[in-house]
Amino acid sequence: MKHIITGLFLAVGVSLSAADVWVSPSGSDLADGSKNAPKASLTAALRQVRELRRLNDKSVKNGVTIHLMSGVHNIYEPLFLRPKDSGTSESPTVIEGEKGASISGGVRLSGWKKQGKYWVADVPSFNGRPLDFRQMWVNGVKADRARDVEDFEKMYRILNNDVRNRILWVPAEAVRKIQKAKYAEMVLHEMWCVANLRIKSIEIQGDSAAVRFHNPESRIQFEHPWPHPMVMTDGRNSAFYLTNAKELLDRPGEWYHDIEMRKVYYCPRKGEDMRSAEVVVPAVETLVQVLGTLDNPVKEVRFKNVVFNYTTWMRPSLLGHVPLQAGMYLTDGYKINPKMIRNYRNHELDNQGWLGRPAAAVQVQFADDIDFSGCIFEHLGSTGLDYVAGTHGGTVEGCLFRDIAGNGIVVGSFSPAAHETHQPYDPYDRRELCTHQTICNSLITNVSNEDWGCVGICAGYVADITIEHNEINEVSYTGISLGWGWTQSVNCMRNNVVHANLIHHYAKHMYDTAGIYTLGSQPKSYVTENVVHSIYSPGYAHDPNHWFYLYTDEGSSFITVKDNWTEGEKFLKNANGPGNVWENNGPMVNDSIRIKAGLIR
Secondary structure: HHHHHHHHHHOOOOOOOOEEEEEEEOOOOOOOOOOOOOOOOOHHEEEEEEEHHHOOOOOHOEEEEEEOOEEEEEEEOOOOHHHHHHHOOOOEEEEEOOOEEEEEEEEEEOOEEEEEEEEEOOOOOEEEEEEEOOOEEOOEOOOOEEEEOOOHHEEEEEEEEEEEOOOOEEEEEHHHHHHOOOOOOOEEEEOOOOEEEEEEEEEOOOOOOEEEEEHHHHHHHOOOOOOOOOOOOOOOOOEEEEEEOHHHHOOOOOEEEEEEOOOOEEEOOOOOOOOOEEEEEEEEOOOEEOOOOOOOOEEEEEEEEEEEEEOOOOOHHOEEEOOEEEEEEEEEEEEEEEEEEOOOOOOOOEEEEEEEOEEEEEEEEEEEEEEEEEEEEEEEOOOOEEEEEEEEEEEEOOEEEEEEEOEEEEEOOOOOOOOOOOOOOOOOHHHHOEEEEEEOOOOOEEEEEOOOOOOEEEEEEEEOOEEEEEEEEEEEEOOEEEEOOOOOOOOOOOOOOEOOOOOEOOOOOOOOOOEEEEEOOOEEEEEEEEEEEEOOOOOOEEEOOEEEEEEOOOOEEEEEEEEEEOOOOOEEEOOOOOOOOEEOOOOOOOOOHHHOOOOOO
16 A cells, blocks of 8 residues: 555655745744744644735745645644635635644544453543543554444344334344343444434343434434434344443453543554554534635645544434435435426436535635645545535645545535435536536545445536546445436436546445446536446455446436456446446457546556
8 A cells, every 4th residue: 555655745845835834733823934943833824825825925826835844733623724825726725734634523532551351541631621422543553443243244133123102123132132222322334324322212122122223313213214223124124233331341352432531442453562652533514615605615725745643423323324325414314205207308206315424634615726636645534535516626646545434535516415416506606616626536445434325426417527537446236326306307417437446355245336436417428437346245245146247327318338357247227317328338348448447556
């Protein structure tokens, strides 16, 4: 892996602009920002640059660079870039990391002491409040939140899904150990998503147990129709695991946080010395927020060689997490009767759903030409990089996305919060859309490692975007997901390209999947010369045959799928609309395409 990262950095190159401001973890915000007298915070450095631009200082004529000097730049709130921080094409604002520099939302845990079979440390306050978290890393390696199984193939399966009474019936032996645990959670595998459900009560009746959950996730979980827990005649009922109870802390590499006593318990892995180990837990959900307005977007900001790491996302601990797809969680969802009749050859709709969006380490919204090159997004509690809405242009090139709980990269709307998600999204003001992004030559690996229904690159309602020459592997669900809406109706999507990507070792935990997956009508869009191989075969998938290399799902229309090399001809065209072209896909495709796909070194 090291040689790949080095190659990514070398591809970026180094340049200094006319104006330079330095930032060091050992600096002072009272300093002048020179290399010998650096600022201490990025916030102070940005303010200095903002003033230079406001005063039309001649030093910024050819651009300005904020240099992150070596060390950990800890933050307690997102770094906020606003329209006043904009550059121009001739004078961009550049934030560039030196070797060994990172922007971190983490807190170190120290003072570990042996206590019986565990090592124990006090959990400090963060920014004046008790700290809670869902991840922990020891010497840069993610530890496991205590759970009932080490091998997911040994997960228990539900017995019944009692929708009327909002109960999941499970084997009594599965939950007996955690009957008195206050904050235990169930992670439920259901078709193409996993749901995080906070357990409210457990009532054992013979060899079965009734498990009830807190709201709002209990209401959403039992009211929404898709995806849902499976109870099958062949015994392939939905699997689940239990987590976040001290009673489950029983193997090396596991930890448990007692939030009432403010202590964390850990069972070290072989070779870990807790007296000297670097233990980090995340405290901040978003590290960088680039936010303008429709009428005054942030423009021309470039991040180079910046490491973003150690973020959290606490909604599952506070409100549960019931996704519809790709990590986008339901805020409301239910069946309707009679079904809704839709136009343009769409089938009748049997449900309604409204969505929220997970947090991201870096969020870009209402901004033009925001670039990331040679950056690393690593050890993150939800999404890595998210172009949320109203972004135009912007290139992600030569970046590494690794060890991420949710999606690697997200682009575009997945329907606004008030917009029913099955209805086509085509805003009157097209500035709301994400358009003309390029994601290229980046490595996305070991993402979706907690929220298993997430993907490597996830693009929703987008237009004119290009996803090319990336490598995606070790992903729990789909490699690249393009489009949204489950409808053939005309919407805002068009002119999208997915070209020459290499996707392998995907669907590690979920099925109803593909290396490349599409939704909705997308005129003049192309999926070409990609390579897909090596799918996983999890024994707990709801349908062991429901996987594909390429998959045009509901409403996919006017998309050309051509010259993609796959190791077999296992494709799906589900409830597609008109105008799709499938041509020359499978193992017969010329080897030159297979060789050229993926990272350009």
